Amino acid sequence: MKFLLLVIFVALSQKIEYSGMIYGMLESSQLVDKVSISRCHLEMSRDFTRISLEGLIDDSIILAKQCGWNSAAKTLLKFRNNPKSVEKASAELYGFILASINNKGQALKNDGATIGKIMEYMIAELSPTVVKFKADMASIKSLKQSKYPIAVFHGLGDCCCFPGMIEFTRYLGKEASTYSKCVEIGDGSAASWLMGFQKQVNTACTNLKKVSEFENGINVVGLSQGGLIARAVSEMCNITVHNVITLGGPHMGVMSIPNCESGFFCDIFNDALDLGVYDSFVQENFGPPGYYKDPLEYNEYLKQSNFLAAANNEKSINADYATGFKSINQLVLIEFTEDTIVDPKSSEQFGYFKIGSKKDLLLYNQTEDYINDWLGLKTLDEQGKIVFEYIVGNHLQFNNSEIQRTVIPYLI
Structure with missing residues (x-):
């Protein structure tokens, strides 16, 4: 009996x-x-000898459901059902989790926070708007040094702190033999969803001017939603911009708002959209609605758009915006041929639906914006300053060789 009690005590301990x-x-x-x-x-207790990342995720889903955190539970379930993601996370976190548990739970909340920071990117990586770039430094050519440093802007739900953006930014700098920095527009990936787009641009301008290396001019590279910020920098930041390169940037807007993939802020964002994408509160406080453009409601778009209608000089002519845009040395517009995120994908090269239609697509030089030269697109085109590049594949799906072909030549 004493032996049995001892076994039970050891097991409980x-x-x-x-x-x-x-x-x-x-x-x-x-x-x-x-x-x-x-x-x-x-509270949830487990035998510390049997705790694993998979079990931690499963228990997190249970707690999230019990607490009513549906977005968290849904996101974790999606991650749990992706074997490659779980395997990658397990390999990276196994040793850390083991050490934490063997520490007998003395600082588990802090340990969990560390795991969470690593998991944040791994979860976000499931989103098509988050860069998964892995630099092949052995392939760097560095044919010529760039005269200008590079400012990089990430896409929706991404972060300068995520590995993909860190690798991409570092790679551009190495290839162009120059200073390269990813410029954040807020605090983490949530800001790209929960900050009005004009405010994102204003913050970008402020943060650019804090970087001493950018004082004498920059090249700007923007990914996805960051492509709009990159272009707006030339119009609104009062900073010398040499070349602007955008990969999948929705310059003429989108007909559908991308799905919010993860995070508690998705609940906030989705609830806000119920008010209507052109609602003044939504326009001022959320990112993607700022470049939503319904060709069947064009007059409402002109009246209510908090960012894009003004940035494209569709609402009224802002001479400063036009002057800044036309001062670009080269505008490089990269379209992803199989893009399923930017709707329509032709927006990545200033094309869009004909006003009043959701079927008739116009090329960049067939739109009213171009014909009337409201912003200066026609001027740049006639000066031979617009370059159209293509990457075969879906949104932000690119590798080293494609960046060497479509981006690097315009940095050096």
């Missing part, structure tokens, strides 16, 4: 309450906000 790790992970990965975390405290 191996169980630890590790809910703190789960809460730390959920908060740090931006799947649940601090306020929600403070309102729901549940």
Whole structure:
């Protein structure tokens, strides 16, 4: 009997309450906000010898459902059902989790926060607007040094802190033998969703001017939504911009708002859209609605658009915007041939639907914007300053050789 009690005691002593790790992970990965975390405290114990990343994710899903955090539960389930992502995360985090658990739960919330920061990118990586670029430094040619440093702007839901953007920015700098920096427009990936687009541009301008290396002019590279920011920099930032290169930038707007893939802010964003994409509150406080453009509601777009209608000089002519845009030395517009995110994909090269139609697509030089030269697109075209490049594949699907072909020549 004494032996049996001893076995039971030993078994029980191996169980630890590790809910703190789960809460730390959920908060740090931006799947649940601090306020929600403070309102729901549940305990969960596990035998520390059997804890794994897969189990941690499964238990996180259970807690998220019990606390009513549906967006977090849905996101984690999607991640859990992607074997490659889980395998990659397990390999990277196995040792850290093991060390944390063997520490007998002394700092599990902090350990969970560390796991969450790593998981944030791995979860975001499932989104088609987040860059998965891996630089092949051995392929760098560095044929010529660029005269200008490079400012890079990421896409929707991405972050300068994510590995893909870090690799991409570093790679451009190495290829062009110059200073290269990813410029953030807010605090983490949520800002690209939960910040009005004009405010994102204003913040970009402020942050650019803080970088001493950019004082004498820059080349700007923008990815996806960041392509619009890159172009707006030439119009609105009062900074010398040499070349503007955009990969999948929705310059003429989109007919559908991209899905919010992960994070508590998706609930906020989706609830806000119920007010209507042209609602003044939505336009001023959320990113993608700022470049939504319905050709069947063009007059409402002109009246309510908080960013794009003004940036394209469709609402009224802003001479400063036109002057800045026309001062670009070279505008490089890269379209992804199989793009399923930017609707229509021709927007990536200033094409769009004919006003009043959702079927008739116009090339860049057939739109009213071009014909009337409201912004200066026609002027740049007649001066031979517009370059059209293509990458075969879906949104932001590119590798080293494609960047060497479509981007690097215009940086050096």
